[in-house]
Amino acid sequence: MRLKKRSFTIARHRTSVALEEAFWAALEARAREEGKSMAALVARIDSTRGDTPLASALRLSALARARAGA
Numbered sequence: 001m002r003l004k005k006r007s008f009t010i011a012r013h014r015t016s017v018a019l020e021e022a023f024w025a026a027l028e029a030r031a032r033e034e035g036k037s038m039a040a041l042v043a044r045i046d047s048t049r050g051d052t053p054l055a056s057a058l059r060l061s062a063l064a065r066a067r068a069g070a
Contacts, residue, residue, distance in 0.1 A: 010043050017042070017055050026062040 003018040019027075031041040042058065049057035 006038075008039050008042050010039075010046050015054065017058060019055060019058060023059050023062045026066060027058060030062070030065055 001020050001022075004021050004024055005016050005018040006024070007014060007016045009015075027041060028038060031038050034041065036044075042054075045057050045061050046054055052060070
C-alpha cells in the first residue's frame with residue numbers, strides 16, 4: 001500500500017504527514033461531517049496527541065471513529 005504525503009501548517013509550523021489513502025479518506029469524511037477543513041481537523045488532533053507521532057495520532061483517530069460506527 002502506497003503512502004500519500006500531505007503538508008499542513010500547524011501552530012505556524014509547516015509539517016508533512018504520510019498516510020495510506022484509506023486513512024486520508026476517513027479523515028476527509030470526518031472533516032466534512034464536522035464542517036471543518038482538513039487542516040483544522042489535523043490541528044485539533046495534533047493539539048491532543050501528546051508524545052504520539054502525528055501520523056500515528058491521525059491513524060488512531062480514524063480507527064477510533066470507524067470503531068465507533070461514525
